[in-house]
Amino acid sequence: MNIAVAIKHVPADDDVRVSKKTGQPVVDLTEGRMNPLGRRALETGLRLSKQDPASEVTAVSLGPEEAEPTVREALAMGADRGVLVADPLLEESTGLATAKALASTVRSLGDIDVVIAGARTTDRFAGHVGPAMAALLGFSIATHARSAGIDGEDLLVEKQRRDGTATRLQVPTPCLVSVGPQSPDPRHATTWGVHAAFAQDALERWSIADLDVSPDELGPGAAATTQENVEPVAEKERETEIFDGEAEDTAESLQRRLNSRGLLR
Amino acid sequence: MAFEFSFAPEHEMFRRTLRGFLDEEIRPRIDDEFYDSEAFPWDLVTPMAEQGLFGVTVPPEYGGAGLGEIGYGILLEELAKVDTGLSTIVGAHTGICLAPIYLFGTEEQKERYLPPLCRGEDIGAFALTEPQAGSDAANIKTRAERDGDEYVLDGTKIYVSNGDVADTLMVSAVTDPALGARGGVTAFIVDSDWDGFEVSSKEDKMGIRRSTTAQIEFDGCRVPEENVLGNVGEGFIVALTALDGGRATLAAGSIGGATEALNRAVDYANAREQFGDPIAHHQDVQFKLAEMSTDITQARYATYHCLEYVEEYYEQIAAGEDVSKAFREKVSRRSAQVKIAASEMAAEVTEKACDIMGARGLAEGYGVEKGLRDSPIAEIYEGTNEIQRMIIGREVAQEGGYAW
Numbered sequence: 276m277n278i279a280v281a282i283k284h285v286p287a288d289d290d291v292r293v294s295k296k297t298g299q300p301v302v303d304l305t306e307g308r309m310n311p312l313g314r315r316a317l318e319t320g321l322r323l324s325k326q327d328p329a330s331e332v333t334a335v336s337l338g339p340e341e342a343e344p345t346v347r348e349a350l351a352m353g354a355d356r357g358v359l360v361a362d363p364l365l366e367e368s369t370g371l372a373t374a375k376a377l378a379s380t381v382r383s384l385g386d387i388d389v390v391i392a393g394a395r396t397t398d399r400f401a402g403h404v405g406p407a408m409a410a411l412l413g414f415s416i417a418t419h420a421r422s423a424g425i426d427g428e429d430l431l432v433e434k435q436r437r438d439g440t441a442t443r444l445q446v447p448t449p450c451l452v453s454v455g456p457q458s459p460d461p462r463h464a465t466t467w468g469v470h471a472a473f474a475q476d477a478l479e480r481w482s483i484a485d486l487d488v489s490p491d492e493l494g495p496g497a498a499a500t501t502q503e504n505v506e507p508v509a510e511k512e513r514e515t516e517i518f519d520g521e522a523e524d525t526a527e528s529l530q531r532r533l534n535s536r537g538l539l540r
Numbered sequence: 541m542a543f544e545f546s547f548a549p550e551h552e553m554f555r556r557t558l559r560g561f562l563d564e565e566i567r568p569r570i571d572d573e574f575y576d577s578e579a580f581p582w583d584l585v586t587p588m589a590e591q592g593l594f595g596v597t598v599p600p601e602y603g604g605a606g607l608g609e610i611g612y613g614i615l616l617e618e619l620a621k622v623d624t625g626l627s628t629i630v631g632a633h634t635g636i637c638l639a640p641i642y643l644f645g646t647e648e649q650k651e652r653y654l655p656p657l658c659r660g661e662d663i664g665a666f667a668l669t670e671p672q673a674g675s676d677a678a679n680i681k682t683r684a685e686r687d688g689d690e691y692v693l694d695g696t697k698i699y700v701s702n703g704d705v706a707d708t709l710m711v712s713a714v715t716d717p718a719l720g721a722r723g724g725v726t727a728f729i730v731d732s733d734w735d736g737f738e739v740s741s742k743e744d745k746m747g748i749r750r751s752t753t754a755q756i757e758f759d760g761c762r763v764p765e766e767n768v769l770g771n772v773g774e775g776f777i778v779a780l781t782a783l784d785g786g787r788a789t790l791a792a793g794s795i796g797g798a799t800e801a802l803n804r805a806v807d808y809a810n811a812r813e814q815f816g817d818p819i820a821h822h823q824d825v826q827f828k829l830a831e832m833s834t835d836i837t838q839a840r841y842a843t844y845h846c847l848e849y850v851e852e853y854y855e856q857i858a859a860g861e862d863v864s865k866a867f868r869e870k871v872s873r874r875s876a877q878v879k880i881a882a883s884e885m886a887a888e889v890t891e892k893a894c895d896i897m898g899a900r901g902l903a904e905g906y907g908v909e910k911g912l913r914d915s916p917i918a919e920i921y922e923g924t925n926e927i928q929r930m931i932i933g934r935e936v937a938q939e940g941g942y943a944w
Contacts, residue, residue, distance in 0.1 A: 347549070348553060463560050464553070464557040465590070466595075469554045469557060469607070473549070473553075
């Protein structure tokens, strides 16, 4: 089974800084990292590949040159191939344009049975690149997966709902699976992996010339939706109260306080 | 060598992934209390071995990760932030057992011993010190008497880190008492399951309690001649070459320990309020923090610079090249200098952290008390700082302020 995993290089800092001038988030990739859910997507792909010795896992990233460490880290974690499609146009692409470029990369890889991606990225938080990619590729799709396993020609995908129940989906391949935060914790690259990731020719460098997508369809103007602005949302203030004293007294005080707020019925 | 202090992308990634592993898998399982110093921490060593932390210097063809001496320095620095006992375990295994086998071993020895050591399935140790031969290492008495195609080892080795659990040991013994250290000492690779090898006792130490320290008795232990490491009579060169690199990486460990002490002090100084302000706003505390950070930075630059020399030195030896006497002396002197600088810096920085934290600094569970117990060993092992001073001082007295 041939598996492609889409991983994005995102700013290391989760706190989005918003430019006062443009109202847009400032993307500083000098201190970057692999998108956390992309990391889980890779883990899911690596586990899937264990079930079929003939599988190959290819990690794919689009973006600026700064994304190189993320692709190398995917190799260090165990991906068989790492492809970095680097172009300034991709750096400025969002949403649909990104999905088009990724879908084209998957087509160019050829013979991909499963694409795995994180359900969203920490920087854009759109959550629609995966589904759009599946639509463009004509793949079946399962979103927010907790786990995935091979079942003949299909994948067996499990997702966990917020009420604690799990849903199992039989997904025919080729398919795209987006993984959520309940998917398995990603492994740490071993020292052997780190060394192998820097072997000569370990990283494959592509440009948009290698893709079957026209430059007009990429770049900042090509997105179907635009991000108007980003602004902080005031969080509800939390209160902390500590009751001192003997256990019985503090329990009583707590009960009284909760009662007075109408929180005990 | 370019005068440029930056880590290669490979080493940057190694540090990042290593930190992730240590912070998630190891640090949460370390408490700062008095660990049982006779219990080798297999629960931590096993995942560390699976992560590939027991063979970072050795090239992949012998099972290692090929991250060199810089990678090894990074490993000990990061590991010592979490626990100096753990960095001692890896140091005794890698720097002074794995390294000499890689540098001086025959092809057969390397193929046989290195892969399981690199995987951490076998643990390595180094046995040089004896009851009457500490700083005066040339005075070792453990005898290796030739008997046919074997050598028979008799004698006592003390302060052997990992000695109680080691599978493979690098042992120095006297093959020709008339020649002594100048041609009469030979290095041997010894398997701990051979007859005549016995762990007689373990030390109960104040610090580095996760690293076990054993006394070993050799009583008619028969070592086949193919286990002679390097040439007969050149065992001292084997041991000293391993220690040259070992000292520089120990310095990296001291830097890790000092950085941890600084970080603990900073956290405390920002949280602790006195006279209506966090004490981190007080100038006397800021001055201490500034001094600590400055001293760490200096030692860190000098240490990684030295490790670049060690890397080149070991590459020359591994390639079978003749190392010039001048270069050998330079590496030896540098590693002695950074070992003194970093170990003493770490002790001072840890004391300052303790000053900043007041009574908390001496209390169990805040890290600094453990740091005070853990830091002094670096001034002692792999050649005491006094011996390092003697070596450096003798050279300086002859040559003056030589160019670096």
